[in-house]
Each structure stands twice: as C-alpha cells, then as structure tokens.
Amino acid sequence: MSGMSGAVALNTFREAVRDRVLYNLILFALLMIGAAVLVGQISIGIERLVIINLGLSAISVFGLVMAIFIGVGLVYKEIEKRTLYSLLARPVRRWEFLVGKYVGLLLTLVVNILLMSVGLAAALFAVGRPLLRSDLSILTAIYFIVLELALVIAVAIFFSCFSTPMLSALFTLAIYIAGVFAWEIRDFGALVHSPAVHLAVRVVYYTLPNFHNFNIIAAVGHAERVPFSLIWQNTLYALLYVTLLLLASATVFSRSNLK
Amino acid sequence: MSYPTRTRALWTALAGAALLFAAIAALQMRIDSHRTEGQGAEGLLLRSPAVVKNLSLGYGSLLADIYWTRVVQYYGERVATRNARFDLLWPLLDITTTLDPKLVTAYRFGAIFLSESGDGGPGRTDLAIRLVQRGIKANPDVWALDGDLGFLYYWHLKDYRKAAAAYLRASENPQSPPILKMMAAHMEQEGGSLQTSQLIWSEIYASTQSKAVRDLALKTLRQLKVQQDLEYLNQLAGEYHKRFGRMPVSLDEMENAGLLKGIPVDAEGYPYILSPDGTFHPSPKSPLAASVSADMPSPAAK
Amino acid sequence: MALPVIEILGLTKDFPTGFWRKRMRRSLDGLTLAVEEGEIFGFLGPNGAGKTTTLKLLMGLIFPTAGTAHILGRSIDDTQMHREIGYLPEQPYFYDYLTARELLDYYARFFGYGAAERRQRVARMLERVGLADAGGVQLRKFSKGMLQRVGIAQAILHDPRVIFLDEPMSGLDPIGRREVRDIILGLKRQGRTVFFSTHILSDAEMICDRVGVLHLGKLRGVGAPGEILSMESHGMEILFEMRAGRALPADLLPRAAQTGQRYRIEVPEAELYGVLEQLRDCEARILSLAPVRPSLEDYFLRLVESPAATPAVEEPVR
Numbered sequence: 001m002s003g004m005s006g007a008v009a010l011n012t013f014r015e016a017v018r019d020r021v022l023y024n025l026i027l028f029a030l031l032m033i034g035a036a037v038l039v040g041q042i043s044i045g046i047e048r049l050v051i052i053n054l055g056l057s058a059i060s061v062f063g064l065v066m067a068i069f070i071g072v073g074l075v076y077k078e079i080e081k082r083t084l085y086s087l088l089a090r091p092v093r094r095w096e097f098l099v100g101k102y103v104g105l106l107l108t109l110v111v112n113i114l115l116m117s118v119g120l121a122a123a124l125f126a127v128g129r130p131l132l133r134s135d136l137s138i139l140t141a142i143y144f145i146v147l148e149l150a151l152v153i154a155v156a157i158f159f160s161c162f163s164t165p166m167l168s169a170l171f172t173l174a175i176y177i178a179g180v181f182a183w184e185i186r187d188f189g190a191l192v193h194s195p196a197v198h199l200a201v202r203v204v205y206y207t208l209p210n211f212h213n214f215n216i217i218a219a220v221g222h223a224e225r226v227p228f229s230l231i232w233q234n235t236l237y238a239l240l241y242v243t244l245l246l247l248a249s250a251t252v253f254s255r256s257n258l259k
Numbered sequence: 260m261s262y263p264t265r266t267r268a269l270w271t272a273l274a275g276a277a278l279l280f281a282a283i284a285a286l287q288m289r290i291d292s293h294r295t296e297g298q299g300a301e302g303l304l305l306r307s308p309a310v311v312k313n314l315s316l317g318y319g320s321l322l323a324d325i326y327w328t329r330v331v332q333y334y335g336e337r338v339a340t341r342n343a344r345f346d347l348l349w350p351l352l353d354i355t356t357t358l359d360p361k362l363v364t365a366y367r368f369g370a371i372f373l374s375e376s377g378d379g380g381p382g383r384t385d386l387a388i389r390l391v392q393r394g395i396k397a398n399p400d401v402w403a404l405d406g407d408l409g410f411l412y413y414w415h416l417k418d419y420r421k422a423a424a425a426y427l428r429a430s431e432n433p434q435s436p437p438i439l440k441m442m443a444a445h446m447e448q449e450g451g452s453l454q455t456s457q458l459i460w461s462e463i464y465a466s467t468q469s470k471a472v473r474d475l476a477l478k479t480l481r482q483l484k485v486q487q488d489l490e491y492l493n494q495l496a497g498e499y500h501k502r503f504g505r506m507p508v509s510l511d512e513m514e515n516a517g518l519l520k521g522i523p524v525d526a527e528g529y530p531y532i533l534s535p536d537g538t539f540h541p542s543p544k545s546p547l548a549a550s551v552s553a554d555m556p557s558p559a560a561k
Numbered sequence: 562m563a564l565p566v567i568e569i570l571g572l573t574k575d576f577p578t579g580f581w582r583k584r585m586r587r588s589l590d591g592l593t594l595a596v597e598e599g600e601i602f603g604f605l606g607p608n609g610a611g612k613t614t615t616l617k618l619l620m621g622l623i624f625p626t627a628g629t630a631h632i633l634g635r636s637i638d639d640t641q642m643h644r645e646i647g648y649l650p651e652q653p654y655f656y657d658y659l660t661a662r663e664l665l666d667y668y669a670r671f672f673g674y675g676a677a678e679r680r681q682r683v684a685r686m687l688e689r690v691g692l693a694d695a696g697g698v699q700l701r702k703f704s705k706g707m708l709q710r711v712g713i714a715q716a717i718l719h720d721p722r723v724i725f726l727d728e729p730m731s732g733l734d735p736i737g738r739r740e741v742r743d744i745i746l747g748l749k750r751q752g753r754t755v756f757f758s759t760h761i762l763s764d765a766e767m768i769c770d771r772v773g774v775l776h777l778g779k780l781r782g783v784g785a786p787g788e789i790l791s792m793e794s795h796g797m798e799i800l801f802e803m804r805a806g807r808a809l810p811a812d813l814l815p816r817a818a819q820t821g822q823r824y825r826i827e828v829p830e831a832e833l834y835g836v837l838e839q840l841r842d843c844e845a846r847i848l849s850l851a852p853v854r855p856s857l858e859d860y861f862l863r864l865v866e867s868p869a870a871t872p873a874v875e876e877p878v879r
Contacts, residue, residue: 004671082650083655085648086653086655086716089647089716089725206287210290236286247275254268
C-alpha cells in the first residue's frame with residue numbers, strides 16, 4: 001500500500017470514529033451482559049454454547065451492517081460533497097484513493113470487532129469457566145468474520161462506483177445472501193437434467209463470493225477443531241476476491257467523470 | 260488518460276479479472292472438498308416448521324416448493340450414495356407440508372419412503388402414518404391418501420382391519436377407481452396373502468407418477484414373484500417327497516421326475532438354488548435375494 | 562518568457578443528457594489557450610459558460626471528449642504533475658468532522674512532508690489566510706467565507722508553481738475579496754502562475770495580466786483586461802436629497818427618478834459638472850456619485866453580438 005492510500009485510510013478511520021460508529025459497541029456490551037445474566041437461568045448446561053453462538057452471530061451481524069452501510073457511502077459521499085475534488089488534485093491516483101478508503105473501513109471494522117471480541121471473552125468468563133484451549137477456535141471464527149467483512153466491503157465499494165448508495169446497499173445485501181446460499185443454488189442445479197442449466201449453475205456458483213466458506217460459528221460452538229488448511233484457503237480466497245473487486249472498482253472508477 | 264492507453268488498461272484489467280476468477284474457482288473447489296470430508300455438509304437451517312412458516316412472510320407455497328425439491332434431492336442423494344441415514348427426511352417433509360398443506364405429492368412420497376427400512380428409508384412407519392393422516396385432514400378429497408394410509412397399515416403394521424377401513428374410505432370417493440373396493444374386500448378376507456400384496460403393489464405401480472415409487476413397486480413386485488416362485492417350487496419339492504419318500508438333492512432329480520423343465524430363474528435372471536435340505540432359495544447373488552419376507556405378511560398367516 | 566505553463570489544445574467536453582443519456586450537450590467546445598509563467602490569468606464568463614468544466618478537465622476530475630492539455634509540459638493524465646499545482650474547487654466543501662488544522666495536515670501528507678514540516682506549513686498557511694485563531698475549530702462550524710479561506714490555504718499549502726482557483730472571491734465580503742486579491746498578487750510576486758475563474762469583471766480587471774472570455778463553451782477573446790474589457794462608462798449616477806421647500810430645476814426634472822425626498826439621476830460624463838453646478842445652486846445634498854457600468858450580462862451579450870470580437874481560435878476540426 002502506498003503512503004497515499006495510507007493517508008486516506010487513516011482519515012477514513014478518523015471519520016468513522018468521529019461519526020460515532022463505535023456506538024454499536026454499547027449495544028453489543030448490553031447484549032452480552034444480558035445474555036450472560038439470562039443464560040445462567042434458562043439454559044442449564046449450554047451456557048457456553050449460547051454465549052459463543054450469540055456473541056459470534058452478533059459480531060457478524062453488527063459487522064455486516066456496518067460494512068454494507070458505511071461501505072456503500074465511502075466513495076459516493078466524497079463525490080457528492082465534492083470533498084474528492086481537492087483530494088484528487090493532490091498527487092493521488094484514483095485507485096490509491098479507493099484502496100485507502102477500503103483499508104480505512106476495514107481498519108475501522110477490525111478495531112470494532114476486536115473490542116467486541118473482548119466483550120465476548122468477558123461474557124464467557126462471566127458464565128463461569130476458565131478459558132480453554134479449544135477457545136482458540138473462537139479466534140478462528142472471529143478471523144473468518146473479518147475475512148467475510150473484508151469481502152463485503154469490497155462488494156459494497158464495487159457497487160458504489162456506479163450506483164447510488166441505496167441501490168448499492170440492496171445489491172450488496174443480495175450478493176451477500178446469494179453468497180451465503182451458494183451451496184443451495186448449486187444443489188438445486190444438480191436436480192435439473194439439462195447440461196446447459198448445470199453449466200450455468202456451476203458458473204454462478206464459482207462466480208459468486210462464497211460467504212458460506214467463512215461461517216464456522218456452529219462448529220466452533222461445539223468445540224470442533226478447524227483444520228489449518230481451511231484457514232489458509234479462506235485467507236487466500238478472501239485476498240483473491242478482494243483484489244478482483246478492487247481491480248474492477250478501480251477500473252470503473254478511474255474512468256468515470258466526477259459529477 | 261488518452262484513449263488508446265485507457266483502452267489498453269481496460270483490457271489488462273479484464274485479463275487480470277479472468278485470471279483471478281479462475282484462481283478463485285480453483286480455490287473454491289479445494290475448500291468444498293474440505294467441507295464435505297470434514298463435516299458431511301448436511302444441515303437444515305431451521306427445523307421448526309412453525310418458524311419457517313413465519314419467516315416465509317406469506318411466500319409459504321413458494322418456499323414449500325423449494326423444500327420439496329430439497330426432499331427429493333436429499334432422498335435421491337442418500338439412496339445413490341448408499342448412505343443409510345435419513346435423519347432429515349422427516350423434518351424436511353414436515354416443513355414442506357406445513358408450508359403448503361395441499362402438496363399431496365409430498366405426503367404420498369413420505370408415506371412410502373418414511374416407512375421403508377434398510378437402504379431405502381428410515382423405517383419410521385409411525386411418522387409416515389402421522390404425515391398421511393395430516394394430509395388426509397388437509398385434503399379430504401384426495402382418495403389416494405386414504406389408499407396410502409391403508410397401504411401403511413397393511414404392509415408395515417399388518418393391521419388388516421384398519422387397512423381395510425382406509426381402503427374402504429378411499430373407495431367411497433366417487434373418483435376413485437373400482438379396484439379400491441376390491442382391495443378393501445381382499446383385505447378383510449385374506450389380508451396376508453401374496454395375491455393381496457401383488458394387487459396393492461400393482462396398483463401403486465400403475466398409479467404413481469414418481470419414478471422412485473415406481474422403482475420400488477417394481478422391485479417389490481419382483482420380490483413377491485420370488486416369494487410366489489419359491490412357494491410353488493417348494494410345493495414341487497413336497498410332491499417329490501411324496502413320490503420318493505425323500506427330499507430332492509439336485510435339480511436333475513426334479514427334472515427326471517418330470518416336475519421341472521429347465522432351471523427356474525427369478526425376474527433378474529438368477530437361478531434358484533436347491534439347498535441340501537431339499538428346499539428352494541433365491542440365489543444369494545440376486546438383488547431380489549434380500550427377501551421381502553421380513554416385511555411381507557407371511558403366507559402362513561392365511 | 563519561456564514555454565507556456567498551461568497549454569490547452571482543442572479541449573472539448575460533451576455531457577450526456579436526457580433519461581437515456583443518448584443526447585449530448587457540449588459544455589466546452591474546442592478550447593485552445595496558453596498561459597505563461599508568472600501570469601495571473603483571469604478566466605471570465607457568465608454562469609454556465611464552461612469555466613468549471615475547464616478546470617475539472619485540467620484537474621483530471623472529468624475526461625475530455627477531444628483535445629489535450631499540458632501543465633508545466635506534462636499531460637493532465639499525469640498525477641505526479643499534481644505535486645506542482647494547487648486547486649481550489651468551486652464552493653469548496655471539506656470533511657466537516659475535521660478541524661482546519663487537521664484538514665491541512667491531511668492534505669500535506671500527500672506530499673510526503675514529515676510531521677514537523679507539516680505542522681510548520683499548516684500554521685503558516687492558516688496565518689496567511691487569516692484563520693490562525695480558528696485552526697482548532699471543526700469545519701462544520703465554519704462560515705462560507707471561512708471555508709473559502711481554508712480552500713485557498715489547501716491550494717497553496719505545498720508551494721505549487723501553478724495555482725487554479727475556481728471562483729475564489731465568491732461568498733466573500735468586500736474585505737475578504739481584497740484579502741484574496743492580495744494573496745493572488747503575493748503569489749505572483751513569488752513567481753507563481755495563477756489561473757482563476759470568475760464571473761465578476763472588476764475582480765479580473767484589478768489584478769489580471771491577461772483575461773480570456775468564455776461564453777457558451779467557446780472562447781470569445783483573450784488579451785490584456787484593458788483591451789478586452791474596454792469599459793466605456795455609461796456616465797455617472799448622482800444620488801441626492803432636496804431640502805424642504807426647494808424645487809428641482811425644470812430641465813432636470815424629467816430625467817430624475819424620485820423616491821420621497823431622494824432623487825437619482827444619470828448623466829453623461831460630459832454634462833456632469835454642469836449638472837453638479839445646478840444642484841449646488843438649489844442647495845441639494847449630494848449623497849453619492851458613481852460611474853454607471855454595464856452589468857456583466859450586458860457586457861457578455863454585447864461581446865457575443867459584436868462582430869468586432871475577435872475569435873480567439875479557429876474552430877477545431879472534428
């Protein structure tokens with residue numbers, strides 16, 4: 001990453017923080033406290049499971065909402081308010097700006113998720129068991145959530161390069177849902193006995209960002225071990241896909257006339 | 260940027276994108292193989308039909324169709340891979356029929372395959388009856404469901420009185436074929452006979468639209484034929500005993516006595532075996548060898 | 562003077578219009594222009610003439626339909642060239658969650674200055690645009706005039722050789738306008754080139770070495786302000802008050818417009834002293850005396866209609 005992108009990234013992070021993006025943490029904390037208190041009373045024996053499932057799901061959902069709704073406005077807001085004009089008159093290339101915006105939001109989300117993770121750890125501790133070795137896989141699940149969100153932000157930025165925030169948010173959400181259910185789409189295709197449909201479904205399956213890859217919340221809840229190869233494969237997958245999306249975004253954005 | 264360089268940049272980007280997509284697809288294949296090994300990739304997001312129905316936001320029938328395809332796909336995949344676990348068959352059918360109580364196909368499918376045991380189903384006749392009864396309640400005009408209920412009582416529970424009652428109810432529907440009355444009568448008189456079984460399975464074979472059901476009916480009919488053949492062959496062996504005072508030890512002896520012409524074979528072409536004790540058995544190699552006798556009402560119950 | 566610092570050749574920009582974006586509207590039509598080093602160049606034209614479009618093209622914010630442009634001998638595609646130029650957008654707006662100091666510090670990062678240098682530069686710039694005391698205030702609390710000053714500060718933050726200012730005086734009070742004029746003249750003294758757009762003639766007249774006049778996307782004339790903006794005065798406007806009981810001389814009466822005790826009268830320059838004598842005789846109190854100038858719209862209208870207006874360039878071949 002160039003120094004140019006770095007400057008943009010830091011400013012994006014600062015904007016997010018000053019826009020009170022971190023307020024969601026209060027909600028998360030309340031959720032965790034409430035869960036820790038309630039869970040002891042109602043679900044005997046599966047306190048840990050409930051806290052892990054709830055905590056990881058909440059981290060994922062909060063992150064997703066932020067990634068989509070901040071992501072689609074990242075570029076659009078700077079064009080709309082014309083703050084981009086004086087920025088692009090610096091020796092900044094457009095792709096550097098785009099990468100900076102991307103990294104800035106990713107940084108924001110990582111910090112946010114780290115704080116939420118601390119909250120989750122506290123809640124786990126509160127329901128009364130020392131942390132175990134198998135809890136390391138919770139970290140893996142959180143890492144996968146970060147990878148997932150890294151991909152979501154890239155999708156959001158891609159759409160926002162040629163669409164309004166409202167539509168971009170819709171598109172991004174649609175892609176996310178489709179990506180979560182990519183498996184199902186492929187299996188449906190397998191039912192149809194037309195080679196053309198088979199091919200089409202396979203193309204769609206491998207083209208969609210497969211968000212299913214990153215969901216190991218259920219497995220982690222039951223203290224299943226996550227194979228190391230899945231970790232590096234998912235990392236590489238996210239890396240490649242983000243690169244692809246940023247490349248596409250930069251290509252579109254570098255050619256667009258600013259309003 | 261001037262136009263030629265911008266065009267070149269565009270082509271470079273497109274080529275890069277294509278390469279990246281290829282790499283992503285390759286990686287996804289590795290991730291997929293991983294997952295199927297690791298955890299069986301089996302899962303049902305929501306098991307509660309009520310919850311699914313609420314979440315369907317009024318698109319229940321559409322969602323039912325989706326779940327119905329899942330049922331067929333799930334069952335087909337289990338049978339094809341000889342994976343004799345059908346844990347999700349009931350919840351899937353339960354959700355499907357809750358979402359769309361008018362989906363008769365689903366009840367009928369469930370009637371046959373929930374009750375099948377072994378490689379063909381989970382052997383849960385109780386659930387099958389529950390499903391079909393729910394279907395009859397929601398679709399009182401569909402006589403076929405009464406027929407299916409009769410079948411379940413007859414074939415799996417050997418409760419001929421209840422079976423006869425169900426067939427009779429089915430036959431009361433003016434649209435039902437006359438054969439149902441005959442079936443009800445047969446059931447009353449000789450519930451356990453081979454002929455009744457053959458009659459019922461022939462009817463299932465003729466009336467179904469599902470390939471899976473038809474295959475099962477065909478296989479069962481062939482197994483029934485094996486049963487019938489064996490009954491006949493053993494009768495001949497008894498005849499031999501009557502004439503010669505001992506059981507036959509070879510097919511040649513039977514043939515010489517004029518009781519057999521050639522080697523008898525089953526519907527799949529496998530010859531029947533004469534065991535040393537003088538009784539006939541299907542060839543162990545025949546796919547029909549796993550006799551229906553476990554499920555079949557035994558001929559002795561006549 | 563050496564090579565031109567800004568060299569524009571046949572620059573043309575079409576914008577799609579209409580729902581299907583099929584029709585094209587030509588916003589800038591074959592602009593050819595050269596600006597020399599050390600000049601203050603005024604880019605004049607009424608609203609919608611294509612001034613902002615030109616500046617956005619030069620900054621690479623939009624891309625030309627046809628034509629090329631070079632700044633300091635480098636193509637406008639070259640973002641590295643941006644190290645040497647500064648730009649004030651029209652009605653600038655900046656991240657309003659930042660303070661003025663933070664904003665300038667952010668922009669300074671793009672030139673690779675160290676922390677100490679950034680701090681020093683930012684302080685100097687805030688001083689120069691008269692915002693030394695407001696450096697720690699969030700920009701959301703800034704008035705339009707203050708934002709304009711921040712905009713100028715960010716444009717000259719890195720000592721650029723060429724400075725582009727889009728309507729730098731708009732939104733400023735008379736004192737603010739004078740300060741901006743002083744800043745521009747200061748830049749010229751440092752040997753910088755300033756290219757600024759305005760629709761206010763007097764701004765251009767006061768400080769420009771040369772002006773170019775743009776109308777409906779076409780350049781209508783380039784030259785020294787004196788020759789281009791030859792401002793023949795329409796005469797003088799006198800505003801005066803009559804004492805109670807005194808009457809206006811009969812020959813002046815039909816020419817005067819009355820509001821209460823006040824009168825307004827327009828006279829050709831040649832008659833000015835005669836009329837003033839008459840007014841003194843009847844003890845009128847003179848409230849103001851000002852030259853009557855054509856409005857900018859009048860001026861442009863005349864310029865466009867006048868066959869004498871020399872076309873700046875030949876029509877580019879398309």
